[in-house]
Amino acid sequence: MALHDQTRKSASQDSSKAASGDTSKAGSGDSKAASGGSGHIASRLLGWYDMHHRDLPWRIAPRDLARGIRPDPYRVWLSEVMLQQTTVEAVKSYFRTFVGKWPDVEALAAASTEDVMKAWAGLGYYSRARNLKACADLVARQGGRFPDTESGLKELPGIGAYTAAAIAAIAFDHPAAVVDGNVERVVSRLFSIATPLSEAKAEIRALVECMVPDKRPGDFAQAMMDLGATICTPRRPRCMLCPLREDCSATVSGDPEHFPVSLPKAEKPLRRGAAFVAVRADGAVLLRKRAEKGLLGGMTEVPTTGWTARIDGATTDAAAPFPGDWRPAGRIGHVFTHFALELDVFKTATDCAAPAGHFWSLAHEISGEALPTVMKKVIEAAIPGATKARRV
């Protein structure tokens, strides 16, 4: 409560600036004060965004929005899906590749799922790629236009609460409450929310709903995220540069990094297995496709044991794709979201036909396969340089 008083105080000190765009969302008893303070916050934040916003390949800058240039919902959607749990830097090159190959939703709908998976390889969370393609198919079939409401957007595959709100706000200028990890961190600090983040989601959402301005809601959403990404960072936040430092309870209290409060996490178990790199005389490598669902669903892999297998002679021979002179070629490690993996890599030369369910990938095709990073590590251990892009 004392934390909210901080905002109230700020609001009353500057009530004239707080007047724009806030009243309609007031709901609870103290929401009038909160929305007044939040209008003030939105105003300061937008002023900061005008000066310090990041230029991103999918973003329309405030000055261009002011000229009447509108964002392309397709590009907003594509970028938001790519950005789910993924850093901006990782997304940039993938975004450019995708809009180059598939400049609109009809083009993406006309592509094969296989080509989409190949283009997504390395970005992670591969169900996103499958949902992306399914969503493009749906939208194209319905005339090529994305729904312009949160509820309509949320019905599409791969679009949840966050992404629906982000598209509604950024592409369609709707006053949606866009709440992602950045926003949760910023709000946790603004109000020094001591409740663990996992239990504070609803409270944070309500606070954001009070803050969203009627004018420039899309810029407001992006400003909150830019602030979280560049100023209000998880560690060592740059509070001296923050446009909201005078409004921020955590800064005043002296320990912004303490927020958001999180619960201790479970340990990651270690799994082990073996991987088998068969190399033909012409450099082709034996691969297979994983099941459509589950871990690395629909992606391509090197033949492996199960990932709980003991590594000994008997297990290895039985699990190899064919009997042969399998020689140790090193060990690779990889950490997934919920477990760590160590794979012993074995290698052999062969000229046999591909076993059922397997295929040979020619040397110059390997870099274009839908190989997740863990599988590129396996192949690199056996054949250094094999997965790097080849000059034609």
Added chain:
DNA sequence: GAGGCGTGGCG
């Protein structure tokens, strides 16, 4: 609703 689902960067 809790857990499955990738990857790379950073302090």
Added chain:
DNA sequence: TCGCCAAGCCT
């Protein structure tokens, strides 16, 4: 080195 975590969604 290693834990944390980044514009979450789905079941």
